[in-house]
Amino acid sequence: MEIGELVGTGRTADVFALDDGRVLRRYRDGADGTGELAVMAHLAEHGYPVPAVWPGEAANELVMERLSxxxxxxxxxxxxxxxxxxxxxxxxxxxxxxxxxxxxxxxxxxxxxxxxxxxxxxxxxxxxxxxxxxxxxxxxxxxxxxxxxxxxxxxxxxxxxxxxxxxxxxxxxxxxxxxxxxxxxxxxxxxxxxxxxxxxxxxxxxxxxxxxxxxxxxxxxxxxx
The missing domain is CATH 1.10.510.10 (Transferase(Phosphotransferase) domain 1)
Structure with missing residues (x-):
């Protein structure tokens, strides 16, 4: 997984392009994204429109589909x-x-x-x-x-x-x-x-x-x- 350009930034996190067409969301303060991942998976199971999401290499990272x-x-x-x-x-x-x-x-x-x-x-x-x-x-x-x-x-x-x-x-x-x-x-x-x-x-x-x-x-x- 090669991290590419910065494609977005918010109050607490930055989003980077990945070489496989997905994006990496990384919290700047080291916040744990495990709970967020679990909630998004729960929402997806119930048909709510959220990006597909996977665990990152660190607890403060989430890998998500890149939306167009x-x-x-x-x-x-x-x-x-x-x-x-x-x-x-x-x-x-x-x-x-x-x-x-x-x-x-x-x-x-x-x-x-x-x-x-x-x-x-x-x-x-x-x-x-x-x-x-x-x-x-x-x-x-x-x-x-x-x-x-x-x-x-x-x-x-x-x-x-x-x-x-x-x-x-x-x-x-x-x-x-x-x-x-x-x-x-x-x-x-x-x-x-x-x-x-x-x-x-x-x-x-x-x-x-x-x-x-x-x-x-x-x-x-x-x-x-």
Whole structure:
């Protein structure tokens, strides 16, 4: 396995091309990817669209199929997908994910959660959308995942001028197709984001503005769902 060029980089990992047409995802902080691999295999067994994945040579490495396509964010920037459709598709993918039973939890209400679902983590391929980057995956109530996605989009809208308009445009149809966002789950999502060490000071400081943006759209409710 010969490691080639750097083809992608995120907040915590780098992705390198391999000589066999696959890619290597390597965590810069040495994080163990074993759990992520197990979750992706579990999702694939239940028919959820994730890349094929294999163990790497080290615990902080995963080998994955190289997908052909663009991220949803790129498609939004290029205008090849409308924000309305992107919001609808994101809601569809979240609802579909939340039909997959938990792998470990004995709580019948728990499901597999992504917890970092946003347009950069959806690849649009000829075979359909495929969800990538399962580093933050956990098990729990589906409403937390929905709240986290809404909050990530709202944060982008208030802290990233280059994509603010698009983020706002996607947020509205997303929450309309998901239904209202529960206040308890929204508060839990805020706490998780505030504790995320990869966020900038501005991103943390603007969390309340992001929460207000979600509420101003009438997307929250005091009742648990």
């Amino acid at each position: 396509g663009v991220t949803m964010r790129q498609a939004l920037t290029d205008g090849t997908i409308a924000p309305e459709r992107a919001g609808e598709m994101s809601a569809e993918l979240l609802r579909r994910l939340h039909t997959v039973p938990a792998r470990l939890s004995a709580n019948p209400g728990d499901r597999v959660l992504h917890l970092d679902f946003h347009p950069e983590n959806v690849m649009l391929t000829a075979e359909g959308p495929i969800v990538i980057d399962w580093a933050t995956t956990a098990e729990g109530p589906p409403g937390l995942d929905s709240a986290m996605t809404a909050l990530i989009l709202a944060q982008a809208a208030v802290t990233m001028p280059a994509v603010a308009a698009v983020a706002r445009a996607v947020l509205t149809p997303l929450v309309r197709h998901l239904g209202s966002i529960d206040e308890t789950h929204l508060a839990a999502a805020r706490a998780r984001r505030a504790a995320n060490p990869t966020l900038s000071r501005e991103e943390v400081d603007r969390l309340d503005d992001a929460m207000a943006l979600i509420r101003s759209a009438g997307t929250s409710t005091p009742r648990r769902r």
